[in-house]
Amino acid sequence: MREFFWPITISVVLWFALAGCGGSSGIKPGATPPECDLVRATSGVADSVTVVSFDAIEPEIAPWARHPGERLLFHHLYETLINVDCDGQVRARLATSWRHDGSGRHWIFEMRNKARFWDGSRLTAHDVVKSWGELAVAPDIINAVVDSVTAEDKRILHVYLGRPQQDVPYALSTLEFAVVKSADDSSWPLGSGPYQIVRVGKRSNAAPQREIIIRPAKGPESPVVRIIEATANDARDLLEGAADLMITRDPTVLSYATNQPHLTLAPLPWNQTYVLLSTSRARILREGGTLQPVSPALSNGLARDAVRTDARPYSLPGWWVEPRECFDYLPVPDGDMTRAGAETDERSPHRIVYDVGDPTAKELAERIVALSDAAAGSAMSAETQAVFAALPGLQAEDSPGMITAGLLSDGFEASFRSGDDFAYIIAMPRRAPDPCAEIRKLLTRAPWLAILGSDFPGALIPLTDTREHAIANGNHINLGVDWYGNVFIEPAP
Numbered sequence: 001m002r003e004f005f006w007p008i009t010i011s012v013v014l015w016f017a018l019a020g021c022g023g024s025s026g027i028k029p030g031a032t033p034p035e036c037d038l039v040r041a042t043s044g045v046a047d048s049v050t051v052v053s054f055d056a057i058e059p060e061i062a063p064w065a066r067h068p069g070e071r072l073l074f075h076h077l078y079e080t081l082i083n084v085d086c087d088g089q090v091r092a093r094l095a096t097s098w099r100h101d102g103s104g105r106h107w108i109f110e111m112r113n114k115a116r117f118w119d120g121s122r123l124t125a126h127d128v129v130k131s132w133g134e135l136a137v138a139p140d141i142i143n144a145v146v147d148s149v150t151a152e153d154k155r156i157l158h159v160y161l162g163r164p165q166q167d168v169p170y171a172l173s174t175l176e177f178a179v180v181k182s183a184d185d186s187s188w189p190l191g192s193g194p195y196q197i198v199r200v201g202k203r204s205n206a207a208p209q210r211e212i213i214i215r216p217a218k219g220p221e222s223p224v225v226r227i228i229e230a231t232a233n234d235a236r237d238l239l240e241g242a243a244d245l246m247i248t249r250d251p252t253v254l255s256y257a258t259n260q261p262h263l264t265l266a267p268l269p270w271n272q273t274y275v276l277l278s279t280s281r282a283r284i285l286r287e288g289g290t291l292q293p294v295s296p297a298l299s300n301g302l303a304r305d306a307v308r309t310d311a312r313p314y315s316l317p318g319w320w321v322e323p324r325e326c327f328d329y330l331p332v333p334d335g336d337m338t339r340a341g342a343e344t345d346e347r348s349p350h351r352i353v354y355d356v357g358d359p360t361a362k363e364l365a366e367r368i369v370a371l372s373d374a375a376a377g378s379a380m381s382a383e384t385q386a387v388f389a390a391l392p393g394l395q396a397e398d399s400p401g402m403i404t405a406g407l408l409s410d411g412f413e414a415s416f417r418s419g420d421d422f423a424y425i426i427a428m429p430r431r432a433p434d435p436c437a438e439i440r441k442l443l444t445r446a447p448w449l450a451i452l453g454s455d456f457p458g459a460l461i462p463l464t465d466t467r468e469h470a471i472a473n474g475n476h477i478n479l480g481v482d483w484y485g486n487v488f489i490e491p492a493p
Helices: 012-019 069-079 125-133 139-143 232-238 251-258 279-286 299-306 361-373 380-392 409-418 436-443 454-461
Strands: 038-039 048-053 083-084 090-091 095-100 104-109 146-151 156-161 193-199 211-216 224-229 243-248 263-267 272-278 312-313 350-355 404-405 425-431 460-466 469-473 478-481 487-490
Touching: 038 263, 048 069, 048 232, 069 090, 069 193, 069 211, 069 487, 083 478, 090 095, 104 125, 104 436, 125 146, 125 156, 139 312, 146 272, 232 243, 243 251, 243 487, 251 263, 251 469, 263 425, 272 279, 279 454, 299 312, 299 361, 299 380, 299 460, 350 361, 350 409, 361 380, 361 404, 361 425, 361 460, 404 409, 409 425, 409 436, 425 436, 454 460, 469 478
Parallel strands: 048 224, 048 243, 350 404, 350 425
Antiparallel strands: 038 478, 083 090, 095 104, 104 156, 146 156, 193 211, 211 224, 243 469, 263 469, 272 425, 272 460, 312 460, 478 487
16 A cells, blocks of 8 residues: 555544544444435336447446446445445445554454455455455555555555544545455455346447346345446436436426326435636635635526536535645645646636536536627626626626637546646535545546645535436335435335
8 A cells, every 4th residue: 555645634523514523432333214215116126137338348447437437337246345325324345343552543443254356266354455455446545545555464454544643534434445356266355245247338430339237146026126227318218217217407397207107206415516717816825815706696597507417506515615634744845836727828808617528517618708798888787797706807808708618528537637728627525534535536626626625615606406316116126325425226125
């Protein structure tokens, strides 16, 4: 395990405020709390169900997941030390109990004695060490939380955190910390979850999508699951036919499903916050200037008028709002802001940049540009005034105006890292299991923000919260949901 690039700490008070609390001793596994039931079958659970993923699922990145299809599949295949239920309560999974040494930095976990990989081999504390170290697909995320990890024996695991926490770290419940084992005969890593891989179809020019079959690994009580890779164009046909579950924020698909009597629409927890990041605000902060407050009229209007999916005005608190204590052990990196917001041609319009694959970011960017073009003077709306407050320099007499620019992911990340453009719209997780780790990830992506140290939130303008919906065949599928909004297929009672 590598040492932290930035050692981070945060107070217990901030952790309670932003993440909720769990017990410092283990909570034995139990029945899913009733409030965590998402859908209950009205006609009994079917022997098999079909799930639709609108994105390709790749074994090479497991257990780390990029989109809803991978999150749903990998959560059924791979286990973490703990779970966090929808009510924010920590529950045992691979670990049966845990405690810390009093400092909050050294945690001791006792592993479940009967935990087994799919091949029947015992899952031990040594497997956790190997999985988080040698097999980790996202080591930077792990290293942002864990300083080191060692196995005392097969059952006792010692985890040393990068910052003290008096409650068991929620971050250990995320897929980055799931435990896997490499398989000699498969590109899919072995897991210990309730399901295991049975068959994976092959893609071809004639059939670019494929089908993945998983079955219960520990008994026949749960249904066999068939996962179909599809496109949004297939959604209506699949909802009328084979699909028993799809997770989407597509308003067209949601509207169509509303009129299908056999389908149940279940809103998931608000899981994303869209944020406007302004390089001109960052420059003013760097120079010790004063920023204008931004009216909530902007957030209210964007949620109401701009976003076609399920959205609401940004709701406090965000995990980035009070970051100062995260910087107690976090040195502000060296650097300058000479490139931040510097267009190649001062006569060219300012660009507000977004990832072209994110339709909500596109809608927000287009609406903000439209508001900035509104007539000045007494007729200026509260939303337009808020846009000018959010983006200093946009209202200047010599301002060239503003346009939107959708970039492919690699191009967007390159621009975001350099800060070359005038403004950016990004989606950030609504719930952060480790706020300081999320801050570290954001500032690593955008060093021009990191230069501001704990003042960086001044460059962020939260816009809207969004969420996905599960569309399920309510006749014969049981679904549960956790604190993050992950959906689980559950057995018959």
